[in-house]
Structure formats: C-alpha cells, structure tokens
Amino acid sequence: MTTLPLIDIAPLYQTDEAGHLEVARQIDAACREWGFFYIQGHSISAERLAQLSDYARRFFGQPAERKLAIDITRSAHHRGYGAVATEQLDPNEPCDLKETFDMGFHMSADHPQVLAGQPLRGPNRHPDLDGWAELMETHYRDMHELACTLLRAVTLALGIERDFFDKRFVEPISVFRMIHYPPRSTASSIDQKGAGAHTDYGCVTLLHQDAAGGLQVQNVRGEWIDAPPLEGTFVVNIGDMMARWSNDRYKSTPHRVISPLGVDRYSMPFFAEPHPDTLISCLPGCHTPDNPPKYAPVTASDYLLSRFADTYAYRRAEQATAG
Numbered sequence: 403m404t405t406l407p408l409i410d411i412a413p414l415y416q417t418d419e420a421g422h423l424e425v426a427r428q429i430d431a432a433c434r435e436w437g438f439f440y441i442q443g444h445s446i447s448a449e450r451l452a453q454l455s456d457y458a459r460r461f462f463g464q465p466a467e468r469k470l471a472i473d474i475t476r477s478a479h480h481r482g483y484g485a486v487a488t489e490q491l492d493p494n495e496p497c498d499l500k501e502t503f504d505m506g507f508h509m510s511a512d513h514p515q516v517l518a519g520q521p522l523r524g525p526n527r528h529p530d531l532d533g534w535a536e537l538m539e540t541h542y543r544d545m546h547e548l549a550c551t552l553l554r555a556v557t558l559a560l561g562i563e564r565d566f567f568d569k570r571f572v573e574p575i576s577v578f579r580m581i582h583y584p585p586r587s588t589a590s591s592i593d594q595k596g597a598g599a600h601t602d603y604g605c606v607t608l609l610h611q612d613a614a615g616g617l618q619v620q621n622v623r624g625e626w627i628d629a630p631p632l633e634g635t636f637v638v639n640i641g642d643m644m645a646r647w648s649n650d651r652y653k654s655t656p657h658r659v660i661s662p663l664g665v666d667r668y669s670m671p672f673f674a675e676p677h678p679d680t681l682i683s684c685l686p687g688c689h690t691p692d693n694p695p696k697y698a699p700v701t702a703s704d705y706l707l708s709r710f711a712d713t714y715a716y717r718r719a720e721q722a723t724a725g
C-alpha cells in the first residue's frame with residue numbers, strides 16, 4: 403500500500419471529453435499535493451517491459467570493458483554507459499551506487515545540428531547486443547507518446563492550448579535511461595544510497611521499477627515515504643522545468659533510492675524534456691499580481707546543461723576547462 407495517488411489514465415485513450423477532464427482533475431490534484439503519482443491503464447505492454455528487463459540484465463551483466471566501449475564520460479552529447487560512481491545526485495553524500503545506460507533522440511552524425519556542435523545532439527550509442535537498438539528506439543518513441551498523452555491532460559488542468567506541449571516536444575531532449583542498482587551487501591557500501599536525494603530536472607519523469615523496491619519520496623513534512631512497486635504501473639513525477647513553467651503550482655519533489663540488501667534492482671526512467679530551444683517561462687494561468695513569476699525564463703537546454711554540470715563530476719571539469 404502507498405499513500406501516493408494511483409490514477410487510471412485509460413480514459414485519455416477514448417474520445418469522451420468528460421473522461422479526459424476527470425483524469426486531468428486527478429493529475430492536477432496529485433501534482434499540487436505530491437508532485438508524484440502512479441498511473442495505470444497506459445499504453446506500454448507488460449510484454450515490452452519484460453523484454454526491456456531481460457535486455458537490461460544482459461547488458462549490465464557484461465564485463466566492464468564491454469560496457470565501457472560506450473562510456474558516457476567519453477560522449478560529447480551524453481549518451482551511453484555510466485559506471486558506478488559516475489553520478490552524485492546528492493552532493494552531501496558519497497557517489498550513487500548504480501550503473502546506467504542513457505539514450506535520447508537520435509540524430510545522425512551528419513545532421514546539421516550535430517555538425518554545428520549543438521549540445522545534447524547526436525547519435526545514440528547502443529551496445530552491440532542483437533535486437534537492442536531496434537527495441538530501444540521503438541520504446542523511446544512509445545514513451546514519448548505516453549508523455550505527450552499525459553501532458554495533453556495537463557493542458558486541460560492548466561487551461562492552455564491542448565497542443566501546447568505537443569508543439570514544444572518536437573525533436574525533444576528527453577532521455578530514456580536504464581539503471582542497475584547492485585545490492586548493498588558489503589560493509590563498504592552499507593550506507594551508500596542507490597540514488598541520493600534529488601529532484602528531477604525535466605518536465606515529467608515516467609519510471610518503471612522492478613519488484614525490488616527502495617524508491618522513497620519526501621512528503622510536505624520532510625519525511626521519507628516508500629513508493630513501492632505496483633505491478634503494471636509507472637511512477638510519474640514532476641521535474642524542475644515543470645515546476646518553473648507552472649510557477650510551483652506543480653511540485654518537483656525530492657526522492658531517493660535506498661538499494662535493497664542482497665538483491666539487484668533495475669529501473670527505467672524516461673525523462674520527458676522539450677526541444678532544446680523551448681523557453682521555460684511562467685505559463686499564462688500560473689501567475690497573478692499576488693503571485694508573480696518566481697523564476698527567470700531560461701531555455702530547456704541551458705537549464706539542463708547547468709543541472710548536468712552539478713551532477714556529473716566529469717562534466718563539471720569539462721565546463722571549467724571550456725569556460
């Protein structure tokens with residue numbers, strides 16, 4: 403059991419407008435109160451998720467040198483494999499006890515934006531596993547569609563044009579990530595977090611977690627509550643860009659992962675983030691004279707790059723050299 407809301411989004415796939423409005427109302431309430439909720443009735447099949455889990459085990463189960471063939475710290479546009487200790491989500495804690503695979507919107511090496519050296523643009527770097535690239539590219543598109551379906555409901559709640567986010571999520575900088583959390587089993591790792599306390603950077607995150615458990619969410623009283631695995635659901639949470647866009651009407655809530663003892667944990671977040679040039683500035687219905695905009699407008703790519711630099715030691719060093 404959990405106290406986080408569980409929302410059935412199946413009506414968003416029907417034409418009945420009242421159904422859309424009711425789901426929008428529930429999403430709005432969950433985003434204001436928690437910034438976190440579960441969804442069921444979505445479009446991603448159990449078969450797909452099982453297939454992805456199988457590939458995740460195969461990929462992370464390989465020897466380090468195979469995985470490091472696509473080392474993310476050697477990627478200018480942030481794609482590939484991140485070994486344990488690449489990331490430090492909470493600067494006051496040791497590095498996160500996890501390894502990752504990151505992919506994004508694929509742009510070939512000869513695409514004008516890639517040739518122009520635009521940040522975060524470039525080809526995906528897939529491991530050399532049969533069927534992997536096709537599965538991941540298909541899943542990325544399907545997760546993008548799911549995010550757009552949810553964001554369309556959000557427009558109803560916020561009273562903005564229905565295609566507001568569709569227009570801005572063209573050629574997005576969304577990231578699909580696979581994560582493996584090794585068990586906290588040795589004395590040296592007993593207090594190490596799988597993922598330190600953090601908020602997500604993007605608009606909205608859709609997370610599939612396996613049955614191991616360990617995700618925790620901070621409530622308004624600052625207490626950590628469990629967000630346990632619920633079969634067939636995604637955990638959805640608001641990220642900082644959406645908090646900025648909505649002038650904090652929607653909360654970007656701190657969360658963390660306590661790796662289970664003795665078992666591996668696998669999770670797959672999709673971080674939905676718009677086109678890099680999108681200006682994130684306070685939405686029309688989200689400010690009044692008594693509640694003026696709290697955040698200066700910023701482009702999605704500038705915002706994301708500044709947050710990456712805080713999280714990845716290797717990118718901090720790069721920025722210092724470049725700057």
Ligand SMILES: O=C(O)CCC(=O)C(=O)O
Binds near residue numbers: 581611657659670
């Ligand atoms: O693995 C999880 O359950 C959560 C991961 C997470 O919060 C993140 O990668 O931002």
Ligand SMILES: [Fe+2]
Binds near residue numbers: 600601602657
């Ligand atoms: Fe997160």
